[in-house]
Amino acid sequence: MKILIKNGHIIDPSQQIDGIGDVLIEEEKIKGVRSQKQNELRTQNSELRTIDAKGMFVIPGLIDMHTHLREPGLEYKETIKTGTLAAVKGGFTTVCCMPNTNPVNDHASVTEFILKRASEEGYCSVFPIGAITKGQKGEELAEIGTMKDAGCVAFSDDGRPVMNSLLMRRALEYSKIFGVPIISHCEDTNLSEGGVMNEGLLSTTLGLKGMPDVAEEVMVARDIALAELTGGRLHIAHVSTEGSVRLIRDAKERGINITAETCPHYFSITEDAVKGYNTNAKVNPPLRTKKDVEAIKKGLKDGTIDIIATDHAPHRIDEKLREFDFAPSGISGLETALSLSLRLVEEGVLTASQMVEKMSLNPARILGSLITHHLSLVAGSKGTLKPGADADVVIVDTIKEFKVEAEKFVSKGKNTPFDGWMLKGIPIITISMGRMYEWQ
Amino acid sequence: MIKKDLLGIKELTVEEINLILDTAAGFKDVLGRDIKKVPALRGRTAVNLFFEPSTRTRTSFELAAKRLSTDVINFSVPTSSVVKGESLIDTALTIQALGADFVIIRHSSSGVPHLLAKSLRASVINAGDGMNEHPTQALLDSFTIREKKGRIEGLTVAIVGDVCHSRVAKSNIYALTKLGARARLIGPPTLIPEEIVSLGVEVFHNIDEGLKAVDVIMVLRIQMERQGKGFFPSTEEYFKNWGLTSDRLSLAKDDAIVMHPGPMNRGVEIASDVADGPKSVILKQVTNGLAVRMAVLYLLAGVHE
Numbered sequence: 001m002k003i004l005i006k007n008g009h010i011i012d013p014s015q016q017i018d019g020i021g022d023v024l025i026e027e028e029k030i031k032g033v034r035s036q037k038q039n040e041l042r043t044q045n046s047e048l049r050t051i052d053a054k055g056m057f058v059i060p061g062l063i064d065m066h067t068h069l070r071e072p073g074l075e076y077k078e079t080i081k082t083g084t085l086a087a088v089k090g091g092f093t094t095v096c097c098m099p100n101t102n103p104v105n106d107h108a109s110v111t112e113f114i115l116k117r118a119s120e121e122g123y124c125s126v127f128p129i130g131a132i133t134k135g136q137k138g139e140e141l142a143e144i145g146t147m148k149d150a151g152c153v154a155f156s157d158d159g160r161p162v163m164n165s166l167l168m169r170r171a172l173e174y175s176k177i178f179g180v181p182i183i184s185h186c187e188d189t190n191l192s193e194g195g196v197m198n199e200g201l202l203s204t205t206l207g208l209k210g211m212p213d214v215a216e217e218v219m220v221a222r223d224i225a226l227a228e229l230t231g232g233r234l235h236i237a238h239v240s241t242e243g244s245v246r247l248i249r250d251a252k253e254r255g256i257n258i259t260a261e262t263c264p265h266y267f268s269i270t271e272d273a274v275k276g277y278n279t280n281a282k283v284n285p286p287l288r289t290k291k292d293v294e295a296i297k298k299g300l301k302d303g304t305i306d307i308i309a310t311d312h313a314p315h316r317i318d319e320k321l322r323e324f325d326f327a328p329s330g331i332s333g334l335e336t337a338l339s340l341s342l343r344l345v346e347e348g349v350l351t352a353s354q355m356v357e358k359m360s361l362n363p364a365r366i367l368g369s370l371i372t373h374h375l376s377l378v379a380g381s382k383g384t385l386k387p388g389a390d391a392d393v394v395i396v397d398t399i400k401e402f403k404v405e406a407e408k409f410v411s412k413g414k415n416t417p418f419d420g421w422m423l424k425g426i427p428i429i430t431i432s433m434g435r436m437y438e439w440q
Numbered sequence: 441m442i443k444k445d446l447l448g449i450k451e452l453t454v455e456e457i458n459l460i461l462d463t464a465a466g467f468k469d470v471l472g473r474d475i476k477k478v479p480a481l482r483g484r485t486a487v488n489l490f491f492e493p494s495t496r497t498r499t500s501f502e503l504a505a506k507r508l509s510t511d512v513i514n515f516s517v518p519t520s521s522v523v524k525g526e527s528l529i530d531t532a533l534t535i536q537a538l539g540a541d542f543v544i545i546r547h548s549s550s551g552v553p554h555l556l557a558k559s560l561r562a563s564v565i566n567a568g569d570g571m572n573e574h575p576t577q578a579l580l581d582s583f584t585i586r587e588k589k590g591r592i593e594g595l596t597v598a599i600v601g602d603v604c605h606s607r608v609a610k611s612n613i614y615a616l617t618k619l620g621a622r623a624r625l626i627g628p629p630t631l632i633p634e635e636i637v638s639l640g641v642e643v644f645h646n647i648d649e650g651l652k653a654v655d656v657i658m659v660l661r662i663q664m665e666r667q668g669k670g671f672f673p674s675t676e677e678y679f680k681n682w683g684l685t686s687d688r689l690s691l692a693k694d695d696a697i698v699m700h701p702g703p704m705n706r707g708v709e710i711a712s713d714v715a716d717g718p719k720s721v722i723l724k725q726v727t728n729g730l731a732v733r734m735a736v737l738y739l740l741a742g743v744h745e
Contacts, residue, residue: 201635205450207550207572207607277551322528323549325570 001047002026003436008053008395010035012060013357014384023058025391028434032387049436051429053395059356060385061093061124061392061432062338063363065154065183065261066237066309068330069095069126072113073102078314078412080114081121083334086312086411088123088437090334091427093392094382095124095312096367098158099131106131106142108150115151124432125382125392127153127367132171132182136160141171148178153367156183156237159284159329163189165222172232181233181259181366186219186244187211187285196325198271198286206274208324213292216285217243224251227258235366236260238311240285242295249304259366260299261307264340265331265417267296267349273417279320279327281417283313297349306362308355310337314413332413336404338396340418342425391434398425445557445564446736448573449614457618461583463735464728470507471731481741482509486542487535489515490567494546496702496726497567497576501544504733513540532556542737545569550607563740571605576736577701578611580729582619584721585656587728588697593620598650598692600626600682601660601709602671604633608701609660613639626650627682630671647682651691658699659684662709675708685711689719697721 003025010021010033017033024031064087070078078086080097087095097114099105105114111128118126130152131142137160144155155175161184162168171182192215197203199210220236224247227234239245239262248260270289273281281287299305313330320327341359344350350358364383381390406419430437443451452460470478486505488498498514505512515535526534528547535543543562545553550570557564568574585592597616603609603625613636616623623641625632632643644650651657662678672678689698698710698720706712715722 201633201638204604204633204636205610205639207570207610209571277554318527321555323547323555324551325549 001049001434003431004048004050005053005058005393005395006050008056008058010058010385011352011356012385013353013361014060015386017385018353023385023393025393025431025434028391030385030387030389030391030393033385051395055399056428057352057396057398059394059396060360060383060389061394061430062091062359063094063096063367063383064092064310064312064334064337065096065307065363065366066263067095067097067312067334068100068314069097070101070314071117072110076316079121080117080126081123082410082412083312083314084118084123084126086332086334086409088430088432089410089427089439090336091338091394091396091430092334093124093394093430093432094127096127096129096153098129098156100136100158100160104131104136105129105152106134106136108143108146111147111150111152123437125390127151129154129156129183131155132157132162133167138162138164138167141167141174144175144180145178148180152180154181154183154235156185158183158185158237161185161187161189161219165226168223169226169230172226172230172234176230176232179233181235183235183237184219184223185237186216186223188215188218191215191218195286196282197274198288200271200289202271202274206277208274211286213241213243213288216241217247220244220247224248224256224258228256231257234258238263238266238285238309239296239299239305240266240288240292242292245295245299245304249299249302252304259306259362260304261309262296262300262305263309263311264333264337267293267300267344268340269417277324278417279322279324280331280415280419282324282327282329283311283331284329297344300344300358301349306358306366308337308341308358309363310334312411312413314411315415316412317414320415330415331417332406332409332411332415334411335409336416336418336423338427339423339425342398343423346424391431393431394427395429396425397428400424400426402426444740445553446575446740447553447557447564447566449575449578449611449618450573452575452618454618457579457582457615460579460732460735460739461586463739464579464583464731467734467738468728468731471727477507477509479509480738481505484510484541484741485513485539486510486544486737487513487515487540489532489535489543489545491517491547492568494568497546500726500729501567501733504730505542505737507730508734508737510542510737528552528555529559532560536560536562542740565736565740568607570607571610572607573611574607575611576729576733577608578615579736580725580732581612581658581699581701582615583728583732584699584725585697588721589655592616595655596622596624596653597656597658598624598626598654599658599660600647600650600684602631602662602666603627603636603660604631605663605666606660612658613641617641624650624654628672647688648691651688654692654696656697656699657684657689657692659710661701661703662705664705675705679708683707683709683711684714686714686717689714699725702726
């Protein structure tokens, strides 16, 4: 099938395109992009679907570097099918799924299972992230090389940070030969022990055990030091504090090769969302304070933070409907991430092009070396609208206002602190590997 | 009272606190009579839902309810289906289906009463939730202070000990500041969160300075499990630095009173001679607890009328 998207506002930072034009898709690939002054895109096939995208953003499909698809083992929370459906609904055409499944993705056989399932049932591209250590136990390295060959694009123990500094050093050293990033969930679990929200006056008045911001920051500092020592590829997951932003900014200024991500909830809301013991606002790292939100925005603006990821963490509703202490952490984020990020564009924190960079081009760059070899895709095939790239395109109605209705999420996880929010801007068409999904 | 539940002092207005204290004064008279039972809440049912061990608070609520002619069911965790994996909400709904008008809840997790209050029609009374609040304790403490001192406004009240983990301290801080007293918190920095000064209290790490010229001293229980967690090295060192001794008590005003929510660790947070001494009102607190809990049940019942 061929698809011609006409008259849209094309934003493709990989080619510095930010203007009105057309995009032509043939089968699974981008055929070409034409800005208004150039010649008509030519296609001979009569089987052409034309979409008028006047007034809409036309952007490369978003890439989520931090998703929990829960399969295998936790299918009651989410499956590869429902999670990737939520992804395309949210404008994501690629998701990188974290290894904390059951069994843990710490072995090529699990990676293969995920990829097989994704090819059978997935609505978008799925790139697994392997565990750094066997069983995410922080004791011995998993088979990083073999898992990379099987299709893992990065390695992380995610919610179970590698507390052993020597092992983290080894992981950063060893992974170098494979060119894969090590993604660090930065949390000193001794400092954060038992914590369920940000530490501060609010945790005291709610009587909840706090996790101090320094629990994140000492690990960011440690991992930066280890990255400097080893020259390994460190990517810092879900940055939530002012201090972390400062540490990463300093490290980058000193030329240390690190990247960092944050999530929409860390620049959209504060710990105040926890008031009333709202378990849908329980997330790890925890929601912080106004000064942290401001610092995160500043870090996004000045390039300290490279990526906006979702940390999509779906849970079944009754798991959240319980004691705050015992409710699991996490926010179902795929279906609100783009709309929340568009608020940054509206506020002038980011240009639209910068937003696309952080949600599509930069993740593609960071994962780039992997995408080259993986599943025989060609280099640079994601995160761009260049001819020959994968036909991953999203058409966004940036004017449309809508109410977030958690119960209408296609994800199994309805756990969001944004339920009932009025947001502006929503994907109306997502094309993933040439397959088109329309929402309105 | 206009609210359905008693979740915490945080949620109460000054008027509501005073109404409870005034009502409690009436019930205290009842408790002094030969026949200590009134028919005020006949036909009602209260359920004590205690997920943490407690003798005094549970017994106090039970007796308070019985003095008002309310039927009481004690639902304790080891004998319930909670051990079979039933969720908290399901347990509470089951209890409501049995016709409970009051659910008196104690739980080790903060916010559990709030969670139940949202899902239950019954009045939920917080009998202590995690590190959040223990509102009836603060009410009985205020009642006791008012009884002994004739007022609360303008008094200086020292709270000594593990403020960080203490729901009693939190509820008392809210009650005292709302009622116009000056609250001082005394203890090691590990047990007093720095940011708590935003609540309008003063913090002293040195007990001798903190106790100077205070009207009331509330001593908090030191939980033995805090030992070995780095909050303080040993109970001996704690007592040496923050235990209430008669020497330290002499720094307070001559007519100062000494309070403790119980159960006490003698020789850890309080010296025996102080606990049993003439300034101690610790047993009066227990008696007043009955009157205050009767008042709370009585006033909450009015909501259903």
